[in-house]
Amino acid sequence: MTSKKGDEIEVLRKTDDGDVPVWFPATVMNSPSPEGTLHVKFTTLYMERYSKDGRRKRKKIRDYVNVIDGVRRPVTQAEPHRCFSVGEEVETFHENRWRRGEVKEVLENSMYKVVIGGAVEVVVEKSRARVYRDRSSFPSTLDPPQEKSSHLVLQSNKRTKLRIVCKSKTLRPDPFPNGTPVEVRSYEEGYQGSWYAAMVVGSVDETKILVQYETLKTDDEMQPLVEMADASNVRPPPPTIHRMDRFKMLEEVDAWYNDGWWVGHVSKVLGGLKYTVYFWITNEEYEFQHSELRPHQELINEKWVASFLRPKLLEKPRPEKVKLQTGGGRTLMVGLLRGLKVEIAHGENGFLTTWYPAVILGPVNKGKYLVEYRTLKTRDNGLLKEEVDVMSMRPCPPIIQSPNQFQVNDRVDAWDFNGWQTGQVFKTMKEFKYAVYFWATKSVVEYRHDYLRLHQDFIDDAWLRATTESRLQAT
Numbered sequence: 001m002t003s004k005k006g007d008e009i010e011v012l013r014k015t016d017d018g019d020v021p022v023w024f025p026a027t028v029m030n031s032p033s034p035e036g037t038l039h040v041k042f043t044t045l046y047m048e049r050y051s052k053d054g055r056r057k058r059k060k061i062r063d064y065v066n067v068i069d070g071v072r073r074p075v076t077q078a079e080p081h082r083c084f085s086v087g088e089e090v091e092t093f094h095e096n097r098w099r100r101g102e103v104k105e106v107l108e109n110s111m112y113k114v115v116i117g118g119a120v121e122v123v124v125e126k127s128r129a130r131v132y133r134d135r136s137s138f139p140s141t142l143d144p145p146q147e148k149s150s151h152l153v154l155q156s157n158k159r160t161k162l163r164i165v166c167k168s169k170t171l172r173p174d175p176f177p178n179g180t181p182v183e184v185r186s187y188e189e190g191y192q193g194s195w196y197a198a199m200v201v202g203s204v205d206e207t208k209i210l211v212q213y214e215t216l217k218t219d220d221e222m223q224p225l226v227e228m229a230d231a232s233n234v235r236p237p238p239p240t241i242h243r244m245d246r247f248k249m250l251e252e253v254d255a256w257y258n259d260g261w262w263v264g265h266v267s268k269v270l271g272g273l274k275y276t277v278y279f280w281i282t283n284e285e286y287e288f289q290h291s292e293l294r295p296h297q298e299l300i301n302e303k304w305v306a307s308f309l310r311p312k313l314l315e316k317p318r319p320e321k322v323k324l325q326t327g328g329g330r331t332l333m334v335g336l337l338r339g340l341k342v343e344i345a346h347g348e349n350g351f352l353t354t355w356y357p358a359v360i361l362g363p364v365n366k367g368k369y370l371v372e373y374r375t376l377k378t379r380d381n382g383l384l385k386e387e388v389d390v391m392s393m394r395p396c397p398p399i400i401q402s403p404n405q406f407q408v409n410d411r412v413d414a415w416d417f418n419g420w421q422t423g424q425v426f427k428t429m430k431e432f433k434y435a436v437y438f439w440a441t442k443s444v445v446e447y448r449h450d451y452l453r454l455h456q457d458f459i460d461d462a463w464l465r466a467t468t469e470s471r472l473q474a475t
Contacts, residue, residue: 044096193450215259375418411455
């Protein structure tokens with residue numbers, strides 16, 4: 001196998017998975033060196049750095065690999081019409097890498113449940129699964145495959161020739177032809193749910209679109225970044241809404257941050273046309289100018305609908321604070337400090353339903369603290385402050401973002417009504433959407449991937465990830 005600058009390849013890297021081969025997509029940066037190494041830039045591996053103003057920047061990892069066929073291979077061509085059956089060996093794109101597995105179950109909406117390494121079960125879209133091929137089945141060069149004829153000639157033993165003409169399939173209009181401006185959603189860890197302006201420069205099939213970003217650059221900062229994106233993560237840019245009046249408290253907005261648009265809530269309206277915006281995905285707050293915000297819009301039934309123009313729904317009454325049972329009279333937290341970010345437990349009839357983010361302002365008396373909520377407001381539009389028992393609060397959980405598909409029965413927290421509601425994935429759907437079941441209300445609600453987080457429990461002063469359970473009940 002020969003490689004030259006610009007070739008798309010896959011590189012074998014060692015992981016903690018033992019003997020299971022793990023392949024990472026990469027781009028060749030230059031021709032092989034005399035020492036027999038190849039300089040590559042990985043497509044899905046990043047390192048993070050912080051700018052002087054404290055904002056995170058991501059950079060794709062570069063490395064040198066040996067010029068031997070055992071640690072690199074060409075990219076397998078996509079087969080969009082290929083279906084898999086139970087027991088078939090496949091490779092799945094999971095956690096930013098290709099891994100060998102076996103199909104355990106064929107699900108609805110072109111989804112598969114795959115067992116990786118005989119232990120880990122994942123649910124993947126068809127676009128993230130492909131036929132497993134061992135190393136010997138790959139060609140020795142990267143020569144392009146020959147085009148197949150649409151005429152198939154069969155010859156019998158009697159030398160009678162049969163000609164079957166394959167009827168061409170009627171193609172659907174391309175929703176994003178070359179040159180179309182779009183926005184691309186990122187599910188990379190630390191950037192989940194953010195949107196970046198780009199232009200379509202090509203496509204592989206109905207599921208993959210080649211885009212060139214307007215604001216993201218290559219590692220040398222000399223050229224625009226070009227990469228392949230899933231079609232489900234590409235959308236047309238929302239129409240421009242010139243917001244002449246000020247944004248309101250807790251209004252849902254998109255903030256221009258780290259070269260992209262991030263959805264959040266206005267947590268403070270400041271003087272001088274400035275705002276503080278709270279990002280629930282990262283549990284962070286930053287200050288923005290009015291010009292750095294835009295009204296948040298959702299594409300619903302192929303129509304853009306702005307959050308502030310939607311019909312006003314009846315606000316869900318805020319449930320009462322509940323105390324958590326820890327056993328043995330132990331408190332959940334000790335040594336609380338002013339300014340510490342926490343979450344306050346609320347519920348109905350003593351049953352925990354929602355966690356609201358807040359900041360501790362200071363102690364009041366034994367076992368009670370004054371807190372200021374980040375997403376709850378008073379009638380005069382100020383942030384709500386109240387005394388809270390220590391047994392009703394916990395520190396904010398560590399951020400564990402999941403760029404991969406959640407699975408049925410996964411316990412998750414869903415962001416809704418300005419807080420995190422605990423539920424369980426009831427069904428997975430297309431375009432990274434899920435139906436989530438809530439035990440407290442016995443209801444099922446649909447959410448996007450970037451409105452969910454993995455559920456964690458704070459037990460004995462430590463965070464533990466919730467295990468997958470089979471608690472779903474028929475409603």
